[in-house]
Amino acid sequence: NAGVTQTPKFRVLKTGQSMTLLCAQDMNHEYMYWYRQDPGMGLRLIHYSVGEGTTAKGEVPDGYNVSRLKKQNFLLGLESAAPSQTSVYFCASSERTRNEQFFGPGTRLTVL
Amino acid sequence: GENVEQHPSTLSVQEGDSAVIKCTYSDSASNYFPWYKQELGKRPQLIIDIRSNVGEKKDQRIAVTLNKTAKHFSLHITETQPEDSAVYFCAANLVNAGNMLTFGGGTRLMVKP
Numbered sequence: 001n002a003g004v005t006q007t008p009k010f011r012v013l014k015t016g017q018s019m020t021l022l023c024a025q026d027m028n029h030e031y032m033y034w035y036r037q038d039p040g041m042g043l044r045l046i047h048y049s050v051g052e053g054t055t056a057k058g059e060v061p062d063g064y065n066v067s068r069l070k071k072q073n074f075l076l077g078l079e080s081a082a083p084s085q086t087s088v089y090f091c092a093s094s095e096r097t098r099n100e101q102f103f104g105p106g107t108r109l110t111v112l
Numbered sequence: 113g114e115n116v117e118q119h120p121s122t123l124s125v126q127e128g129d130s131a132v133i134k135c136t137y138s139d140s141a142s143n144y145f146p147w148y149k150q151e152l153g154k155r156p157q158l159i160i161d162i163r164s165n166v167g168e169k170k171d172q173r174i175a176v177t178l179n180k181t182a183k184h185f186s187l188h189i190t191e192t193q194p195e196d197s198a199v200y201f202c203a204a205n206l207v208n209a210g211n212m213l214t215f216g217g218g219t220r221l222m223v224k225p
Contacts, residue, residue, distance in 0.1 A: 031210050031211050033212075040121075040217075041217055041218070042116075042118075042201055042218050043156065045213070045214075048210050048212060050210040059113075090155065090156070098211075099205055100158055101211065103155040
């Protein structure tokens with residue numbers, strides 16, 4: 001099992017550009033999450049999903065959109081990137097009946 | 113919502129000494145408290161967790177204690193080794209919210225040989 005994977009690993013954007021980060025999990029987990037991690041700070045939840053076709057806002061949702069069209073995939077979109085969105089983005093997943101979250105390797109995004 | 117505070121932000125110990133990291137949470141309904149270890153450039157990985165019906169849990173050199181009344185929990189690492197050097201995060205769940213976790217700000221632990 002690959003677990004949780006993320007693409008791309010690195011990306012540099014210019015202000016105003018758009019992009020989509022892809023998260024995939026092969027553990028048949030119902031729940032999936034997107035976090036951002038800034039230097040010296042903990043993980044902050046952007047959006048999460050409790051099942052295919054459902055999404056909900058987390059702590060810092062502004063400037064991001066998400067979609068969960070398939071159970072195994074969770075996409076994070078930036079419509080118009082801003083320098084404040086420079087961060088490392090982590091995806092995670094968990095079973096519905098167990099709290100443990102499994103993290104992907106992260107995507108380092110720089111917005112110039 | 114939940115608010116989790118973690119102290120200290122950095123901790124330096126000598127190899128073989130013990131290390132203690134403390135967290136407080138605000139929502140008395142929280143019932144799941146994990147600890148994650150994150151090595152430089154890597155993903156966070158769960159090292160131990162505790163549920164609110166248990167006061168203490170041990171796994172070899174690491175242990176977690178929970179005081180529900182005071183709403184705080186702690187990570188204890190004994191006989192520290194250089195490979196314990198990492199950033200450690202505590203978290204607390206939001207009940208009935210998709211297993212959502214609120215994380216503390218992290219503690220950078222440095223174990224000096």
